[in-house]
Amino acid sequence: MxxxxxxxxxxxxxxxxxxxxxxxxxxxxxxxxxxxxxxxISLAGVMALWMGIMNIAKDSGLIDKIGKKLNPIMRRLFPSIPKGHKAMSYMVMNMALNMVGAGNGATAFGLKAMEELQTLNNKKDTATNDMIMFLVINISSIQIIPFTMLKIRLDLGAQNPSDIIFTTLFATTMSTIIAVISCKLLQGRKR
Incomplete structure (x- = not known):
């Protein structure tokens, strides 16, 4: 690069x-x-807020509760991750931050999730299916509240910066569904 x-x-x-x-x-x-x-600098405040909220949520056990609610979905998406493994909580935090549009804040949790997934990897020079699926979900990322885009629209003088919330949610949901289905189909192929 x-x-x-x-x-x-x-x-x-x-x-x-x-x-x-x-x-x-x-x-x-x-x-x-x-x-x-x-x-x-203007975006740093928003990122700091969400990182702080996510760390509080992790320390209070809220992330674990969210993880338990998401467990059926996460088990299907990441079948080879052992129950209770750290990677799962880091992935949940990463996905939650991405959903609220704090993508830069989600990066640290995404890197930690990948480090934890690497501990489960027998072939250290090859990504596992779970690593690839996590990367695909991370890149396509459902955006419930696209804070970064709202901030850009506000700075550029948009009359109603939140006009894009519904279309962004629809587009990112569709992209994530298609990405997950494609990834699952390709995982079944022989290399």
Whole structure:
């Protein structure tokens, strides 16, 4: 990925030199970099709030209760994870944060879930079906409240930033269902 970014930046710089737009490139870089920092700082509060809530939920046992309610679904999606394994609670926290649109906050729990799933992996250089299914669900991710998108729409002056909630929920639910079905079908194939 680093090489791709290097080539894209290099081509952009060389192209701006050839077209004599280096001054414009510098202006865009400086303006957009400051906008990126402003956005990251404004979003940090929302992320900190949700990370804090999820840690409280984990420490209070709420995540375990949610996990028990989701257990029938999680058992079907992740059949080879032993009952009570840490990976399951990290996956539940990751999915819950993704559902409320705090995707950046969910990353830490997703990484911990993958670490725990790796402890169950006999072939350390190959992803297990459970790892792949978790990644597929994580990427497609049902969004109940897309906080990041709402924040962007609010910052850009949308009259009603929450107009997208229903369509986002529908689209992400469909993408997750299709992703899970596709993953299950492909898991049954011989490699």
């Amino acid at each position: 680093g090489k791709i970014w290097f080539y894209m930046i290099s081509i952009g710089i060389v192209g701006s030199i050839i077209t004599n737009n280096l001054g414009e490139l510098n202006k865009v870089i400086l303006n957009e970099a400051s906008k990126g920092v402003e956005f990251a």
